[in-house]
Amino acid sequence: MKHNRMKDELENIAQQSIPGDTNLWPKISAKIERNSSTMFSRFRPLTAALMAVLVLLLLSGVAYAIGRTLGYIPGVGMVDNSAGVRMLAKPVTETRKGVTLTISSVMVYEDRVEMIYDVSGIAPENDAARSNDSTAAPTDFCGGVEMGEPPSEEGNARLELPDGTILERDRTNKYSQNVFAMKPVYVAAVPTDVTSMTFLLDCIPFARRGAMPENWSVPINLISVPVGTVVGVPVIEVESQPEEPVNELVELPIETVAAVVPPKVTMTLTKIVPLDTMTVFYFRMDVEDKDPSLISVMPLKVSVIDSAGQKIHLIGNFTWQPFEHQVGSEFEFTSQSKPASGPLTLIVENATAYFMPLYVDPPQATADEMSFHFDAGENPQYGQTWELNQEIKVADYAIRFTSVRAANFEDIRTPEFIDGSQGYEFGYDFSVETDAPIKIQVQMDITSEAFNCGLTNSNSYAPESSSFHYIQLCQGGYPAGNVRVTLREVSVLVENTWQEVWNP
Numbered sequence: 001m002k003h004n005r006m007k008d009e010l011e012n013i014a015q016q017s018i019p020g021d022t023n024l025w026p027k028i029s030a031k032i033e034r035n036s037s038t039m040f041s042r043f044r045p046l047t048a049a050l051m052a053v054l055v056l057l058l059l060s061g062v063a064y065a066i067g068r069t070l071g072y073i074p075g076v077g078m079v080d081n082s083a084g085v086r087m088l089a090k091p092v093t094e095t096r097k098g099v100t101l102t103i104s105s106v107m108v109y110e111d112r113v114e115m116i117y118d119v120s121g122i123a124p125e126n127d128a129a130r131s132n133d134s135t136a137a138p139t140d141f142c143g144g145v146e147m148g149e150p151p152s153e154e155g156n157a158r159l160e161l162p163d164g165t166i167l168e169r170d171r172t173n174k175y176s177q178n179v180f181a182m183k184p185v186y187v188a189a190v191p192t193d194v195t196s197m198t199f200l201l202d203c204i205p206f207a208r209r210g211a212m213p214e215n216w217s218v219p220i221n222l223i224s225v226p227v228g229t230v231v232g233v234p235v236i237e238v239e240s241q242p243e244e245p246v247n248e249l250v251e252l253p254i255e256t257v258a259a260v261v262p263p264k265v266t267m268t269l270t271k272i273v274p275l276d277t278m279t280v281f282y283f284r285m286d287v288e289d290k291d292p293s294l295i296s297v298m299p300l301k302v303s304v305i306d307s308a309g310q311k312i313h314l315i316g317n318f319t320w321q322p323f324e325h326q327v328g329s330e331f332e333f334t335s336q337s338k339p340a341s342g343p344l345t346l347i348v349e350n351a352t353a354y355f356m357p358l359y360v361d362p363p364q365a366t367a368d369e370m371s372f373h374f375d376a377g378e379n380p381q382y383g384q385t386w387e388l389n390q391e392i393k394v395a396d397y398a399i400r401f402t403s404v405r406a407a408n409f410e411d412i413r414t415p416e417f418i419d420g421s422q423g424y425e426f427g428y429d430f431s432v433e434t435d436a437p438i439k440i441q442v443q444m445d446i447t448s449e450a451f452n453c454g455l456t457n458s459n460s461y462a463p464e465s466s467s468f469h470y471i472q473l474c475q476g477g478y479p480a481g482n483v484r485v486t487l488r489e490v491s492v493l494v495e496n497t498w499q500e501v502w503n504p
Helices: 003-017 025-033 035-059 254-260
Strands: 070-073 077-080 085-088 092-096 099-108 112-120 158-160 185-187 196-201 216-225 265-274 279-287 294-305 311-316 330-335 344-355 371-375 385-394 397-408 424-433 440-447 452-456 467-475 482-502
Touching: 092 216, 099 216, 265 344, 265 482, 279 294, 279 344, 294 330, 371 385, 385 482, 397 440, 397 467, 397 482, 424 440, 424 452, 424 482, 440 452, 440 467
Parallel strands: none
Antiparallel strands: 070 077, 085 099, 085 216, 092 099, 099 112, 112 185, 158 196, 196 216, 265 279, 279 330, 294 311, 294 344, 311 330, 344 482, 371 482, 385 397, 397 424, 424 467, 440 482, 452 467
16 A cells, blocks of 8 residues: 555544544643653663674774674664665754753664664643543643644654755654654665764653754764664574464354464564573464455564573563554564573463554555445334445455444443543444454444544454454434445454574
């Protein structure tokens, strides 16, 4: 899928799935975007130490080149120095009025600049993620907008080159770290003779305007790293064949096996980075004879068993976004403690396969092919039921919609709805059936020109049944007459265990 179209579709999905008058920016965006640098903060002392060692080696004329160009910096990730990079000479810190801004990493590649910075010293009342008034007054905070308004460019850090050229943050979906306010990427070919630049920030993302220091201008010095020099910790590239899944798939009757088996997924360990206190693992999940409507296969539980028999849980260093992890791409996971020396067994337990025929490139279905209609009449009433008998096939999976019932907010109310219905009071409860024993989830939308529909129940895999319910609610009343419903996503639970042994 092309990035612009994917971005538009994701925004449309978000608008359809989240109540239109619920302002999620202050509490969610601030917490995710700014505080997402927490993972980096955990690694910052090691990152600074690695950079300092590298600087000393470079200044002393010593280079660590092993014939491979992949290195790893905690919080930054893998660094490919096959074409030469420039990097921050040392972390830069500036403090103003008790607020400290730290630029921890700048990596200048041939075609882009990747940066990481963070800020400390912001009082809770001036932080949109912690203040009590950010929901009611979002524009009081840097980057905040009222619901329905376009995104603000406030708080987007810029880089100024010595000749006055200004680099603006990349706004596409090409680089997944761009979801984080303080991990910006700049797509530009910076001239090779540039060894300094200036960090410019009009206001701290999600900080109260006027209460925190603004208009930051921080000089940055760069050093060049010779081509082939490993930056950070050397990455061990694993050359091995993936093992067969530990658990075999359920044997099904011949006449039904083609329609109900989950995708045949493989797992391959590709890279390992041993650090002082943890180990980083990279692996791929691929699918044999994959259906063209398959977007991604995401691992659900990952662990490693070391030579001492310890089973250590691994944490994924990525955002859970299938579009950003298409089939066959690498996942990065980090152990919560340092495994014992010796052989390591990587274990992946279960995965989710995401099918989105409308959003792959090229699309595998039209909107009409992924939609159905039912006649709700002129005055639908709560509890009224209509037979559907509709079926949509996605890949090899038949999704059958057997009936629909007029529902309301009380049908989905849970303690998690702390703000109530937000006006989403009326909608429809769809009865869905699939072929047992495959466990499936769906995401679908009621489309109506007269009503705004979006709030849904939490859709989970039915543990022992091939049938489940999907509810979507609307504002202002029940959509009446000829109601159109579109199926936009099918996710399939792949119940297997994959493992691979690495011998150092």
